[in-house]
Amino acid sequence: PALGLFLFTIARDPLRIIILIAGAFFWLVSLLLSSLIWFIAVRASNPQDEPLQKGLLIFGVMFSVLLQEVFRFLYYKLLRKAIEGLVALSDDGCSPISIQQMAYVAGVGFGLMSGAFSMINLLADSLGPGTVGIHGDSQLYFLTSAFMTMVLIFLHTFWGVLFFHGCEHRRWWEIAAVVIMHLTVSGSTFCNPLYVGSLVPSYLLMASAAAWAYLVSGGSAQNLRRFLLCK
């Protein structure tokens, strides 16, 4: 799905490509900082203490989520400044790209980078002859990881739209909702290997985020009906 989104909606416009890459970079920097904090915390603590390590991992994940959202906010600020610049440069006083489109592209950027990080090392290891399971893990590890990555990419896209919309119109509860949703999804992964505990809530949240983002971007139920019936 991410490939489809990229091909049909982003690849044509160089400005969107730039925003995509910059968004991916912002996500990468946030991951780097959060992993640095986690690494220092782990090194400074006792490696034999299991509950402490688990606790540190949970703390690391939550901290990373918050840092990602902070970077999303910083990116919003940067794009706002960029719009003013684009308006100044344009002929007719209109920016060639709207803030909603930027929001969407930024969300896709975040999602792509997060997806790449989640899947690339799995794909590399899946090239060998073995599959997961000798220590008792589920055989469906690769499949469920792939589905989880897909849902995260979609979620990042919709969160981008919602987040920027909330910042634009000063609706702090939208921003808070995005953060809470992100925390929930990341926290649900601790249910793994009980995959139903992480995949099902994530897909439900994705459906609701999709609906909300659609409504926020100017869609409505009638439009949807017209779209489906026209087909």
Next chain:
Amino acid sequence: SGSCQGNSVERKIYIPLNKTAPCVRLLNATHQIGCQSSMSGDTGVIHVVEKEEDLSWVLTDGPHPPYMVVLDGNLFNRKVMLQLKGTSRVSGLAVAVAKPSPPQGFSPGLQCPNDGFGVYSKDYGPQFAHCNKTVWNPLGTGLSYEDFHFPIFLLEDANETQVIKQCYQDHNVPRGGSEPQYPLCAMQLFSHMHAVTSTVTCMRRSSLQSTFSINPEILCDPLLDYNVWSTLHPINSSGKVEPEKEVVMVATRIDSHSFFWNLAPGAESAVSSFVTHLAAAEALRKVPDVHLLPRNVMFTFFQGETFDYIGSSRMVYDMEQDKFPLRLDNIHSFVELNQVALRSSSVLWMHTDPVSRMNESVAAQVRNLLDILSNSSRGANVTLQEVGFSQPLPPSSFQRFLRARHIPGVVLTDHQSAFENRYYQSIYDTPENIHVQYPEGLSPEETLEFVTDTAKALAEVATVVARALYQLAGGANSTSAIQADPRTVTRMLYGFLIKMNNSWFQSIIKPDLKGILGGVPQHYVAVSSPVNTTYLVQFVLANLTGTVVNLTKEECQNPEKAPSTEKEMYDYAWVQGSLEPNSTSRVPFCVRSTVHLSKALSPAFELRQWESTEYSTWTESRWKEIRARIFLVASKELEIITLVVGVVILLFSLLATYFINAKADILFSAPRDPSAVSY
């Protein structure tokens, strides 16, 4: 593969097997032996074979070929191996060490070791050639000399073997008569060898590479090392000894082999003989009038004898080509010690060559030699008996000397005809094979000094040999005072069989060679030289037969600068000495000895005659990586389902995105923001 250890997904999938030994490829002039795997390793579903009936699953019944067989050590015999070799349903083999050693004996060596490279051929004693008269190693299966097209590894650690068997029990055992369900437990072995066909092919390709390529890829290396030799009276090692000076040569081999690479405990086949030899050298050195003896005695330790007499053939060649201080004319007589630890009812057998004894003068000298030996055994707990005229010499370095000159000589062994050693050249030729046992609860220092019965028995043999050598060298006095020291013998046995890193070995080596003392001692002649065994034999011989001299470190390491050191006659070594009591520093000192190393590389490689049938042509292939790991494999159905699901989602998402994009103006009404642009 190759990624760092921290990758947690890789750790979820693979369990690496660390304590394994591979079987590698060796080549000679005409054949290749050993094992080979594919470039990217061989994978197979694990099947544990503990009795012969389990084999039918692998060979015919099992539904998921190819199989990776985990074989119990007691079933590692010729019959099973030939069955596995003949089928294509086997992709590899892992042998679990049998504890205790197989009671019926096990030897992967040949029944007629080093046949064709000794002295007996169709031109010399044809009735004795090719073991027509006596089969020396009747338990030999010849497995080491077979060529296998799949990798074979040895599982040395019982814990790892248990992990593999547990994985097999959990996943691969058929339940209720039906075939086992995926996921199945599988193993992958990597041991890709670069050399093929024979030494001729491999050396030709390597020389082409080194001539024409900027970054030459050498495919194989000849087996080489160094012989250790020392003389009772010092001789000029760079000069020549006059023809009228006579030397009595004593020889033993110091290497062994097993089916697996770099695993060769060689307790009975090598260690017993050279430890006895070292003890005899020490005993002879202590005789007060040793400098008055008319004849010299040369103690020689040959490397590479297991592979068609590499060391001894090279020394004979050097002697014939005048590249060695001695010539064949100087040798007055020859005494060799072969396997001597398993004497039954304390009998030691004397073997001679019946063909050369048909000459009268040689027969008289041999008779004299045998009488001196018998005299020396009086009073010791050793009975020397002659083997009759009807038997040839056993495989020994002496045979190479006989090929060149009819020297009177004798080979001392503990077996009359067939070997007493039931584990000749195998992984089971361990200290237990020669009954070296220590009581429980001793510290390493106490174990080092504890005198075992085996040590006492070997010391008896060494006493007899030392007394005989004294008389052979022309000594006239009584020999009853010449005694080998069992305490030295037991320390050497401990160091060469059980633990090299002990306090005595640490005190006699040079400070910069501390790294050679590690792990369980193995005595394989490898391709990088000198190996640990050669170094240790050199240092032990220097310690036992040399003298401590009062030189400083600089003088000892550069003897040409110090006055009156006679650098050509002696070898000076600065050894690190023993630990001071209650401290961690050592007291080093300088040892002056007559110990020298001489290169043991087969003359075939010097002469570049790689197809030679006269000299040894053994080479060892090179390889990039050798490792083993186990994991689960998924069924083909699951793999295809995953792929199809992915492709379906891809196509569906492409279609959906296209349509949403095309009809975007229907889906999204004009936004409130006036600066909108249409999709």
